Amino acid sequence: MAQKTQHVVTAHLIVAQTNTIERYFDRGAVLPEDVPAAERKRLVGLGLVAVQKVDVPDEPGQTQDQPPADPPK
Numbered sequence: 001m002a003q004k005t006q007h008v009v010t011a012h013l014i015v016a017q018t019n020t021i022e023r024y025f026d027r028g029a030v031l032p033e034d035v036p037a038a039e040r041k042r043l044v045g046l047g048l049v050a051v052q053k054v055d056v057p058d059e060p061g062q063t064q065d066q067p068p069a070d071p072p073k
Helices: 037-045
Strands: 002-009 013-017 022-026 049-056
Antiparallel strands (some): 013 022
């Protein structure tokens, strides 16, 4: 399994700048990919957002117990 980094809002409510607009996010929301790295770093530094690592399957539909599917012939 691969790991992915998520930025999760820990404050009650924040305003974050995306690539196009400012958006409001409630506690527990995961910041979308269009929030720039500098904005994520700023929010983490202020203690408003936490960085979490989550496991994601290497291939959609594949679990740890299943071997990789054979390629199509």
